[in-house]
Every structure is written in structure tokens, then in C-alpha cells.
Amino acid sequence: MTDPLALETSGLTKVYGHGHTEVVALRDASMRVRRGEVVALLGPSGAGKSTFLLCVGLINPPTRGTVTIGGQLMQDGPRSLGDLRRFRREHIGFVFQKSNLIPFLSAIENVQVVGELIGRPTSVARRRAKELLDALGVGKRAFNMPTQLSGGEQQRVTVARALANQPSLILADEPTAALDSVRGRQVMELFRDVAHRHGTCVIVVTHDHRALDVFDTIYEMEDGLLKPAASPVAEATVAHA
């Protein structure tokens, strides 16, 4: 019996606006990702990378195409199947370009809230939040409010939050833009470890070519078209159970 794919998109197309303001941000994007696979998504600005993540993350409905996560068909064109919010809460972790913390919650509470939303007891959610912050090197700033953190610290808290629900799919949009290269690499490696240890599927949009060796698969996107990269790091691709 074969494992279902962690993620499968087929013919994913997204058109913004209509008439002369029409922008085709995504053209027939198809991607198949196994459990535990770490995917990098490269491409110039405006290529449609963020749009792809929003469709896969069940936030923006695609104009056409399907999104299947863990064998479950979630999105069929603009038609959403099932309770997307519940699915996001339980199975997906997000990190976005700009750090997106809840301003009235401290660093640890920003992470803890995710655990509480999926029904973990407060103490458990809090302990796990502390562990994650420690792992990301921001444990000392756990009780600071977001405005008291540097851009990089905020971003690491966001990463901790994305991991807090032990997601089966992590979607990260330039998570390391605000970090120095050492920290940036650490975050990428953390994603990889999580993926390989828990079978999580990770898709990271990045411009940082120095950390590409961390990834199992690399995709490139240009003008809404998605294709596997003919990349020199292809030998880094390893099969994982």
C-alpha cells in the first residue's frame, strides 16, 4: 500500500481581476510532493510564488485546478470542499514574507494560541511554545511583545508558530528574508529536520541560493509557469520514507 502524496496540485490557475486589469498569476501549475519532502520555490518577483502558496494554503481559491492534501481533495476550482479553516488550523503552518504576529500577544502567546486553537490544554500548548522558541533561539524573548522584537526575532517567532500545530504541510514565503545567512540557514535546516523527522511536507519560497542544498526538490516559477529546476543541486535530492 502506497502512501498518498502529501500534496498534489493539478492545473492550478489563478486569474486576478478581469478585463484590462486581468493578471494571470498562475498558469496550470502542477506539483506533487511526497511526505517529508522539502521543496524550494524560486523565481523572480511577480512570478506568482506567493499566489501559489495562497492557493495551496487554502486561503485564496484558485480560478481553476485542484488542490489535494494528504489524499483529501480540498479545493476543486473555486469550490472549496470541507472546512478549510479547520483544516488550516490542524494541518498547515504558515510563514509569510512580512512577519505576521498578533500585536497584543507576547512572543510565547503567539505560538501558544495555535496549540490552544487545536484543543491542547493551556499548559501543554505553553510548554510546546517555549520549546519551539528555544529551538529557534528566541526563548529569552518569550515574554516580549512583537513590537519589542527585531525583524529577525519576529520572523523566528513566526516560524515557531508555524510549527506549533505539528502541521503536515508547512508553507513559507521568504521566511529568511529578515535573517542573516547563518540564522537563515538554521531556519531552513530546522524545516528540513522537521520534515524528515515527522514526514511533514515543506514548501519554501526563497531567493537565498546559498541554502539550496538543504532542499530535496527545487521548482522554478516564471510568469505563472511552474517547472522543476534543472539545478546543480539536484543530486541533493534524496528519497525519504
Added chain:
Amino acid sequence: MNLAVRDIRHSLGRFVLTTLGVGMLLMVVMGMGGIYRGLVDDALVVTRGVGADLWVVQRDTRGPFAEVSRLPRSLVDRVAAVPGVTDAREFVFHTIQREHRGKPLRMGVLGLGWPTDKGEGLPLIAGRPLAQNHFEMIADESLGLGLGERLRLGKDTYTVVGLTRWLVASGGDGIACFTSRDAQAIQFDEPGESIRLEREARRARADEIDFGRTQPGVLDRASGPAQNLAALPGPAISAVIARLMPGTDATKVQRSMSGWSDVTTYTGPQQEGLLLKGSVDRARRQILLFRVLLTIISAVIMALIIYTLTLDKLHPIALLKLIGAPTHVIVGLILQQSLIMGLLAYGVGYLIGTRLFPLFPRRVLVTNDDLLRLAGIVLVISVLASLLGIWKAMRVAPNEAIG
């Protein structure tokens, strides 16, 4: 972890100020109700204190509190003789305004039916009831008189022997109790000169008619005090109050007096009804309208505040939706803030009110029933106030959290 509380803590200053403001509004709503209760209570305090089963007043008048009612004193004996009546007393009440210590002093003058009634039933807070049938008085503390203070009214000087609290007339003036003789002496006090002139005039009238010339004794009498003059009435009383034998049907006694063409009778409850309908009713409706207005204003202000607090949170709310927070978490965030604000404001209103209202010139009577009812109303307006914010929050799309 409670998101509502966390957010309030984050914008504490604004929340506290708004809560204080709404609290003051609620205090005014509370106070308005209290003023109304105070009006009713003040209006009824005298009638209740007197404890009359039956009021006998001048024919076709509405009793001593609504208008002038004048009755001869002999009516007391007539009423006392009616079957079913255990005792009948004269009731003298009027309002005077005199100078005292260089300031105008307005008071209701209440005559007690000495010696049956010495004022034991009054709400005394200091001193004692009347002990002699002249020149003593029991004053309400709102008149600002002290125990032992002497007060000149008319030709006599009265000593304050007792103090009461919240014994006021329906107009809000403090009431002073005297024996009914003294009360009448105060009411019908006339300057010596006017008495002299009146006697002179009487004498002149008697002189003009044969009777005066043929009966010189009449001229002598005309120069004497009025109460010695058979042709002139004694000073009038305001009403006669009667107590009935236990178990007696007041309407039956009323019916037996209905043949008397000079009086109208009211039972105790009828008298209270007259009082409330007359002087208090319009004030009551006025205050009620104000309360309704203020309640609506509080609700609108709260709704706007909760709405702007929600607008400030739209980004975090979108983010919460993005990470999959269910609707009830987001509704709860806004609703709880509204409820917290409403309840804290209520507490603020209560705390400030209970300290402030006693300093008001007229009584503000806040009853537990009214407090409970207001708490219920606050709950309702808190929920209503949150609806606008909730509606806004529901329309936020999760992708508004990014970009």
C-alpha cells in the same frame, strides 16, 4: 488564554477611559431612576407616616397635598362619631417661607394631632418627640437646623427637639412638625397691625347697622379676638384623618359619609394615587424618557467604541482566521470585550453613584430592583453594541493578513 483580555491589556489606556465614560453615563441612568424613586418616596413619606385609613377633605378638592383644603375643626368630632372609625385627628399641612439666620428658609409645616400624636412615628435620627403642646418642633435635617436651635415663626419662638431624615414634602422642602395648634398659629400668623385694622373694620361695620347701635355688647365683641366671635369661623384645618377599626371596609365608611355635602373622602391608597398622579406623574414620565434616551446613547457610544476597537484589530483578526481560528473564537473576542466594558462601566457607575448621590439636594433612591434591572439592560446593550464589530470582523478575509 483569553484573547479579549490580552487585547484590552494591550490598549489599556483607551479602554479604561472609555469604560469610565460609559460608566458615568450609566451612573446618570442609575441616578435618573433614583431621582424618580426619590420623588415618589418623598411624595408618599408624609401620607405613609401619618398612616391614615381615610382622608376627609373639603368637598371636591383633591386633598391637602394637591391644593388648598379648608375644613372647620368641628369636623373631627363628626368623623369620630361615624361607625367604624376608631379615632379621628386634625391634619394641618402647609408650606411657608421665612427668614432664618439671614437666609430664606422654606419648609412644610405639619401639624401633629397632639396629644394622640407626639411624633413617635416619625423617622427620628436625633432628639425626641414633642413633649409639650406648644413651642416645640421636630425638624428635618435637610432644613439645616440643629438640635436645640431656636426659631422665631410668627409671634412665637420654637425649639428644635428632634431631627428626622428624609421627611420632605412632595416639592422637596423639608418638613417641620409642630402640634396642630402651633401649626395653625404659624399659618394664620398675622402682624399686630393687620389684626388691629381688621378689628377696627369690624367695629365700623357693626356701627353702621342698627344691631350694633342697639346692642353695644356686639361692638365690644367685635373688638375682641376672632375665636370669641360666634359669627366668625375658627382657623381652618387642612383635613381630618381617620383610623378605622381593624377589618372595617373603608369603602363602607366612605359610603356612610357620602351624604355629607361639605366633604370628600379618600382611602389611604386613593390619597397615594392622587399624590402620584398629580405632582409626580409628569416628572416621572420626563425622567423615564431621559433614561431611555441615555440608555440608547450609552448603547450607541459603546457600539462605536467596540466597532473602532474591532477596526484596529482587523489585521490580527484576519491573521487568526488565516491560522484557522474558528468563528466562535473571533466572535468571543469582540463580544467578551463588549461585555467586560459594559460590566466594568456598570461597576464604575455604581461606585461613583453611591458616593455622589447622597450629596444631591434631593433624595436619589437607588433600589436593588432598579440596580438589577439596569444590570440586565447593560448586558443587553453590551451584546447589541458588539454586533456591529462582529459583523465587520466576519467580513474580513484571511488573506488580508498578508500583503
